[in-house]
Amino acid sequence: MASDMSALLTELLIPFQYGYMLKAMWVSALVGGVCAFLSAYLMLKGWSLMGDALAHSIVPGVAAAYIIGAPFAVGAFFAGILASVAMNFVKQKSRLREDAVIGLVFTALFALGLLMASIWPTSVSIQSIVLGNILAIADEDVVQVAIIAGVSLAVLLLVWKDMMVTFFDESHARSIGINTTFLKGLFFTLLSACTVAALQTVGACLVIAMVVTPGATAYLLTDRFGRLIVISVALGVTTSFTGAYISYFLDGATGGVIVCLQTLLFLAAFYFAPKHGLLAARRRRLEAIEAAA
Amino acid sequence: MNALVPEIGAAADAKLGASISVRNLNVTYPNGFTAVRDASFDLDPGTICALVGVNGSGKSTIFKAIMGFVRPTAGEVRLCGLTVGEALKRNIVAYVPQSEDVDWNFPVLVETVVMMGRYGHMNFLRMASRADQYKVDEALERVGMSDYRKRQIGELSGGQKKRVFLARALAQEGRIILLDEPFTGVDVKTEAAIVGLLRELRASGHLMLVSTHNLGSVPDFCDHVVLLNRTVLAAGPTAEVFTQKNLELAFGGVLRNFQLGGAALHDDADARSVTVLTDDERPLVLYGDKHSRRQEPDGK
Numbered sequence: 001m002a003s004d005m006s007a008l009l010t011e012l013l014i015p016f017q018y019g020y021m022l023k024a025m026w027v028s029a030l031v032g033g034v035c036a037f038l039s040a041y042l043m044l045k046g047w048s049l050m051g052d053a054l055a056h057s058i059v060p061g062v063a064a065a066y067i068i069g070a071p072f073a074v075g076a077f078f079a080g081i082l083a084s085v086a087m088n089f090v091k092q093k094s095r096l097r098e099d100a101v102i103g104l105v106f107t108a109l110f111a112l113g114l115l116m117a118s119i120w121p122t123s124v125s126i127q128s129i130v131l132g133n134i135l136a137i138a139d140e141d142v143v144q145v146a147i148i149a150g151v152s153l154a155v156l157l158l159v160w161k162d163m164m165v166t167f168f169d170e171s172h173a174r175s176i177g178i179n180t181t182f183l184k185g186l187f188f189t190l191l192s193a194c195t196v197a198a199l200q201t202v203g204a205c206l207v208i209a210m211v212v213t214p215g216a217t218a219y220l221l222t223d224r225f226g227r228l229i230v231i232s233v234a235l236g237v238t239t240s241f242t243g244a245y246i247s248y249f250l251d252g253a254t255g256g257v258i259v260c261l262q263t264l265l266f267l268a269a270f271y272f273a274p275k276h277g278l279l280a281a282r283r284r285r286l287e288a289i290e291a292a293a
Numbered sequence: 294m295n296a297l298v299p300e301i302g303a304a305a306d307a308k309l310g311a312s313i314s315v316r317n318l319n320v321t322y323p324n325g326f327t328a329v330r331d332a333s334f335d336l337d338p339g340t341i342c343a344l345v346g347v348n349g350s351g352k353s354t355i356f357k358a359i360m361g362f363v364r365p366t367a368g369e370v371r372l373c374g375l376t377v378g379e380a381l382k383r384n385i386v387a388y389v390p391q392s393e394d395v396d397w398n399f400p401v402l403v404e405t406v407v408m409m410g411r412y413g414h415m416n417f418l419r420m421a422s423r424a425d426q427y428k429v430d431e432a433l434e435r436v437g438m439s440d441y442r443k444r445q446i447g448e449l450s451g452g453q454k455k456r457v458f459l460a461r462a463l464a465q466e467g468r469i470i471l472l473d474e475p476f477t478g479v480d481v482k483t484e485a486a487i488v489g490l491l492r493e494l495r496a497s498g499h500l501m502l503v504s505t506h507n508l509g510s511v512p513d514f515c516d517h518v519v520l521l522n523r524t525v526l527a528a529g530p531t532a533e534v535f536t537q538k539n540l541e542l543a544f545g546g547v548l549r550n551f552q553l554g555g556a557a558l559h560d561d562a563d564a565r566s567v568t569v570l571t572d573d574e575r576p577l578v579l580y581g582d583k584h585s586r587r588q589e590p591d592g593k
């Protein structure tokens with residue numbers, strides 16, 4: 001019995017013995033944390049799909065970077081900026097609604113990326129961009145991801161309150177001398193950068209979950225923006241770390257595991273949240289009915 | 294020691310006095326529509342000025358120009374002698390928005406919203422000091438919203454929301470306060486409370502610009518009026534500007550106008566006719582050509 005237990009324990013600790021697993025776990029946790037930070041803002045503005053759009057639009061940039069041998073982050077970053085500018089331009093110059101513009105621009109760039117990858121096949125399969133492959137991440141990519149995530153986190157910690165005011169009441173933000181145009185630009189730059197980082201861990205298809213789900217879960221748990229950020233980041237870090245860990249036993253598909261964990265926690269909050277959950281609402285309703293009777 | 298710093302800042306601003314000077318202002322929106330043409334008016338410290346006009350006459354546009362949200366195509370706005378940009382940096386202007394402009398589902402508490410008024414006085418990281426905390430408490434107290442400080446901002450009634458944003462303007466300590474339709478959907482009691490507060494602020498030298506459709510309450514508490522219809526039709530002291538003739542000019546056929554016969558209405562020597570003018574909310578009642586002013590508590 002005791003030997004059974006210790007055998008199980010050894011089994012469970014195996015991922016920590018491999019350098020590549022350790023790397024995958026902490027890189028995922030870092031990226032998950034920053035994406036969760038951004039998610040606190042993104043879902044409030046009804047811009048959730050923007051993350052998805054950016055992630056897909058980045059694919060041609062990454063493909064181009066691999067073809068000419070530049071760092072992938074540079075290619076991705078320029079593609080992200082290009083996508084943001086294109087979306088804004090089309091929106092201003094046409095009467096199309098935002099969702100149509102986003103859909104147009106991101107599918108166009110995504111298709112371009114797939115086309116490029118099939119014309120110039122590279123050593124890196126397009127599949128690792130679309131699905132992510134954190135377990136096989138190269139050391140120079142780890143450096144890039146760590147720098148992106150670290151810098152973004154530092155910037156966010158400095159300006160989170162100014163961004164909160166800007167997102168809540170832009171006219172007031174301006175009236176106290178906050179440069180809201182700059183802050184919104186900064187937000188989208190960080191979003192582009194972090195989507196690039198998240199491509200490596202969960203892939204283009206699931207980035208959207210990383211920049212929406214933790215914030216949405218935290219939103220059900222608190223009415224204070226400061227706490228919302230803390231809860232969201234904690235959720236992002238733990239689910240990403242655990243997700244990478246579990247994926248060792250399931251043989252890959254890290255992104256899928258991380259997002260499944262995040263969704264489970266969301267469902268739990270949706271049902272059990274003390275103030276905004278289904279259960280609490282039902283209990284309060286019953287209490288009110290009893291009190292009336 | 295620390296607590297003194299904001300006071301010194303406010304005192305420095307007080308020396309500037311609160312003034313608005315709008316000179317030949319023209320605003321054209323990107324679609325080519327000129328919402329305001331050649332508008333000019335001047336306002337001095339210790340004034341409550343009403344901005345009155347039909348829907349689409351350019352009231353909100355003037356506010357946007359004063360806040361620097363739209364760039365004038367010609368002319369300029371000066372606040373305390375400064376350009377708009379400089380004035381905003383010095384926290385001179387506080388703005389109470391129209392309710393539609395705010396995201397009520399945003400996860401912030403009432404006290405956090407009021408604290409946002411202090412951000413302009415804080416350092417780059419926006420760390421609240423004891424003095425900031427105190428000013429927030431005081432502002433909430435003044436608008437009678439202390440009991441609601443831990444509520445999420447959407448969990449309030451319309452009038453309570455207005456009071457919270459007024460508290461934010463108080464905490465901001467701007468010398469100039471812009472209020473875009475503060476009385477829509479507000480009951481008489483809350484309106485009286487808001488008006489009382491505005492009078493206190495006027496007494497301490499603040500300058501307030503209030504857009505409103507409540508024609509009836511304008512003579513009660515506004516000492517100045519700017520009548521708009523895509524340009525300034527008339528501007529000046531209420532008694533001179535807020536006349537039936539000017540109002541008919543500003544509102545054209547839109548205004549409902551009942552005139553009740555002079556002598557028939559009275560059995561005493563007062564033979565003035567009674568005119569009732571109404572835009573949409575509280576009507577304006579004119580005896581002969583004079584306003585029926587309710588007594589103000591401070592006798593102003």
Ligand SMILES: Nc1ncnc2c1ncn2[C@@H]1O[C@H](COP(=O)(O)OP(=O)(O)OP(=O)(O)O)[C@@H](O)[C@H]1O
Pocket residue numbers: 322323324326327328346347348349350351352353354355
């Ligand atoms: N962003 C915009 N683009 C183009 N035209 C605009 C824009 N905003 C306002 N307008 C136009 O400018 C005119 C003045 O609008 P404004 O919002 O200043 O009116 P208002 O006096 O505040 O009206 P209300 O009493 O309804 O609040 C209107 O005719 C409006 O259609």
Ligand SMILES: [Mg+2]
Pocket residue numbers: 352353354
């Ligand atoms: Mg308006």
